[in-house]
Amino acid sequence: MSEEITKTPKQSAAETRHIVMPDHTNHYGTLFGGTLMSWIDLIAVMVAQRHCGREAVTASVDKLNFLEPISLGDHVILKASANYAGRTSLEIGVQVSKENPYTGIVTRATTAYLTFVALDENKKPCPIPKIKPETETEIRRYENAILRQESNRNLVKKIKDNGKV
Secondary structure (H helix, E strand, C coil), X not given: CCCCCEECHHHHCEEEEEECCHHHECCCCEECHHHHHHHHHHHHHHHHHHHHCCCEEEEEEEEEXXXXXXXXXXXXXXXXXXXXXXXXXXXXXXXXXXXXXXXXXXXXEEEEEEEEEEECCCCCECCCCEECCCCHHHHHHXXXXXXXXXXXXXXXXXXHHCCCC
């Protein structure tokens, strides 16, 4: 029997930066939500692929909170890590901050949680490594991801029981 593979969130974490250019903004001079969503999906898939060691696809965007507007010229910092892994899917958390390049002031602007599914050579879901959180932050994120999973299952059950699905 083979030993179960585990990875720490740190092993697959990723960080990237963008600068908000005029073609990224709406008529208010702030970053289009859709542009930011695509940047979030891109960094999240990189984390999912690194964790799974194979192709992974977006199954859902579970939560996306726009906390602060991001303006033309701001630097956008995206940090992503795997929070939880099930049998074939995993939750990726993405934290988005904006940085004023002249003052250096950094503000959290957006948070997101996405679920990815690993695919085998036949494009079918396949087993993935488990998560082994090590730091206090990683443990908190792991435990919160479990709560989100339970909450989502309970909501789906309530909706099905209500006969509306």
